[in-house]
Amino acid sequence: MTRTTYRFREQTLNPHTGEDAERTLFAMECKGCGESSDGTEWGEDGSAWAVEHLKANPGHLTYREHITRSYRFEAGAWL
Numbered sequence: 001m002t003r004t005t006y007r008f009r010e011q012t013l014n015p016h017t018g019e020d021a022e023r024t025l026f027a028m029e030c031k032g033c034g035e036s037s038d039g040t041e042w043g044e045d046g047s048a049w050a051v052e053h054l055k056a057n058p059g060h061l062t063y064r065e066h067i068t069r070s071y072r073f074e075a076g077a078w079l
């Protein structure tokens with residue numbers, strides 16, 4: 001009979017930053033019609049898009065912000 005031993009390692013989930021990380025993107029979605037901004041690295045762009053969208057669609061008063069941020073597990077100590 002063979003016995004197998006497993007070792008486990010702590011992992012910590014952190015926002016993935018650095019040159020190889022995907023950019024964090026902010027986009028704004030109109031809850032009235034589902035239309036959304038393109039998504040940029042600056043949250044203010046989504047707010048500006050919502051203002052313009054409201055001007056064109058006066059009844060569209062509610063919005064949802066979508067933030068896309070990548071995360072990565074970092075290896076820690078062996079247990």
Ligand SMILES: [Zn+2]
Pocket residue numbers: 030031032033034035053057060
């Ligand atoms: Zn709308």
